Amino acid sequence: MIIVMKAGAVKKDRDEVLKRIKELGYKPHVIHGTTRDVIGAVGDERGKLVLQTIESMHGVESVVPILQPYKLASKEVKKESSVIAVSDTVAIGGRQIVVMAGPCSVESERQIIESAIAVKAAGAHILRGGAFKPRTSPYSFQGLEEDGLKLLAKARTETGLPVVTEVVNPETADLVAEYADILQIGARNAQNFALLKKVGQLRKPILLKRGMSMTIQEFLMSAEYIMSEGNQAVILCERGIRTFETATRNTLDLSAIPVLKERTHLPVIADPSHGTGNYHYVAPMACAAVAAGADGLIIEVHPDPERASSDGPQSLKPKKFAVLMDQLRRIAPAMEREL
Numbered sequence: 001m002i003i004v005m006k007a008g009a010v011k012k013d014r015d016e017v018l019k020r021i022k023e024l025g026y027k028p029h030v031i032h033g034t035t036r037d038v039i040g041a042v043g044d045e046r047g048k049l050v051l052q053t054i055e056s057m058h059g060v061e062s063v064v065p066i067l068q069p070y071k072l073a074s075k076e077v078k079k080e081s082s083v084i085a086v087s088d089t090v091a092i093g094g095r096q097i098v099v100m101a102g103p104c105s106v107e108s109e110r111q112i113i114e115s116a117i118a119v120k121a122a123g124a125h126i127l128r129g130g131a132f133k134p135r136t137s138p139y140s141f142q143g144l145e146e147d148g149l150k151l152l153a154k155a156r157t158e159t160g161l162p163v164v165t166e167v168v169n170p171e172t173a174d175l176v177a178e179y180a181d182i183l184q185i186g187a188r189n190a191q192n193f194a195l196l197k198k199v200g201q202l203r204k205p206i207l208l209k210r211g212m213s214m215t216i217q218e219f220l221m222s223a224e225y226i227m228s229e230g231n232q233a234v235i236l237c238e239r240g241i242r243t244f245e246t247a248t249r250n251t252l253d254l255s256a257i258p259v260l261k262e263r264t265h266l267p268v269i270a271d272p273s274h275g276t277g278n279y280h281y282v283a284p285m286a287c288a289a290v291a292a293g294a295d296g297l298i299i300e301v302h303p304d305p306e307r308a309s310s311d312g313p314q315s316l317k318p319k320k321f322a323v324l325m326d327q328l329r330r331i332a333p334a335m336e337r338e339l
Contacts, residue, residue: 013059093267098296104311106148116155118318149179170198200229240275249277269296
């Protein structure tokens with residue numbers, strides 16, 4: 001159920017409603033709107049009709065059932081798009097198209113600093129880089145772990161770029177949160193419910209990638225796991241799904257962008273690097289994602305992709321990334337956005 005407060009409701013009214021929701025055995029989540037607050041009451045579906053009694057409380061306009069299985073992520077709860085602040089200067093979901101760029105893995109101080117300087121010079125807003133790497137093969141490079149996190153923090157100090165990096169298990173989530181501005185949940189962990197619950201308890205924005213075989217509803221239910229723990233700052237990322245096609249690493253599902261924008265208030269970005277697996281296709285798919293309505297992009301950029309420890313074939317060199325950023329600057333105004 002969602003409890004819609006009246007436009008003139010005061011804090012005392014809202015606090016009384018929150019108290020009553022808890023008394024009835026439900027967990028309240030306050031969503032601040034532009035003109036009024038909405039409170040999501042989440043819990044056992046079987047007894048939700050008792051929440052209708054809240055409609056008579058002072059300051060309450062209406063009590064409405066949420067039809068979608070994903071409650072807090074649904075546009076039924078919040079009509080306007082959410083804008084998630086990452087730093088004092090960067091927010092995702094507004095007019096600006098936010099670009100995250102950097103190497104797949106942090107390999108050395110020189111590599112990550114050089115990458116950070118290059119992507120910032122081209123106009124990127126956030127530095128990406130993996131310190132913990134969940135790999136299909138146990139023999140592949142697994143990342144520098146905490147040493148990699150320290151190098152990302154140093155790159156942030158050098159450039160001022162906020163950092164997004166992946167968290168791979170609940171045990172290291174707090175450690176990653178000490179260094180990162182955004183915590184990334186990768187495709188392989190998109191239904192790791194223990195991890196989703198853990199990051200939901202942290203107060204950092206979460207970049208949630210779509211699982212490689214996930215339906216859109218399953219994707220939104222994973223976002224719901226995070227939000228139900230109290231963290232409403234979730235950014236969705238379409239990164240390609242597994243199909244029968246072998247010409248690309250994955251099939252980048254650009255149709256998911258407008259579908260998600262219709263169903264949820266959460267920001268949606270695209271990952272054309274993992275979506276295609278080939279640097280030749282990254283730029284055209286990045287442009288297409290912006291045209292489809294994406295709020296941002298996450299792109300792999302490496303100063304020497306031929307020697308990259310992971311995902312070299314899909315990484316752009318800094319010069320090609322700079323050309324792409326120029327293309328995006330021309331496309332953004334056509335979508336009533338800016339870069």
